Amino acid sequence: MCTANAIRSPFLEHLLRARLSETDLVPPVIGSAGSAARPGRAAEPRVVEIGRAHGLDLDTHRTRRLDEHLLASSVTVLCAAATHRRTVLDMRPDLLDSTFTVREFARLLSEQTDPVRGRGDWSALARAAARQRSRPRRGARGDDDLVDPIAQSAEVWDAFERDAVAAVDGIVRHAVRLLRPKVAALRTDPPPQTRREWRAARALLDSSQTQR
Structure with a gap:
């Protein structure tokens, strides 16, 4: 989830789906939305180009706004930044242990050492990540946010792409490690x-x- 559902969240959605398709894990249903999205709009042209470089087709993406119905069917909610996580929790405080920024989720999974029961138990994976929040925090405040590159320089777009890909690759790598049965x-x-x-x-x- 991001703000407009036109750059960050659709790229994350398509990349995570593609990366998981390359594993033998049971994949969850993956979708995206924006906290202030205007429904029915296309993805930003620049992120469509970035997607193509990663073998993704974002041409058919259409924006949609986050609502209660979407959250009701969500096992795990991954957000671009902490402000989006706060939006989700304002709507559904009960989702505290299953809502993360995407970079936070990757970081917490990297710190998790115990296997998680089940090949496709993504809710258990989220609970395992949530348990890591009680441990001392490493890194500076705000380093779990994914930068919004809209109307920004090429360097910011590069940072967005680099951090988004690293987060998704980290999630998939650690999901395979934690969900794979002994x-x-x-x-x-x-x-x-x-x-x-x-x-x-x-x-x-x-x-x-x-x-x-």
Whole structure:
């Protein structure tokens, strides 16, 4: 989510969907909106060009405004900046533990060490990230915001692109790490050949399922 749903949030939406399609995770339904969007408008031409450079098609994107209906169906809400997070929480205070800025979400997942149960349990992933908020904060205040490049210099647009891509790549990388079950490692091992090896493999599988 961003302000106009014309630059930051559509780029994040399409990039996150594309990156997740390259993994074997069960992807969530991904959409975007703006806190002050005028519905039905196209994405800004410059972000459409940036999207093409990343293999994304933003030509058909049309803006939409954030509303209660959209939030009611959201498992996790990722915002461009802290001001958008405050807007979401003003509307739905109960979404405190599932609403983040996109850079904050990537940072919190990077700090999470325990696996998360389930291949597609994105709500559990959000709860795991939320638990990290109780730990001491690293970095300067405001470094979790994604800059708004509208009417800004080329350098600001470059910063937006760099930070947006880094955040999305971080989210996907850590989602794969945290949501991948331990038993997945068995698929890369040679198949058991003897009864002893079969019993050992079965015991490892049963142990992994019990811990999940």
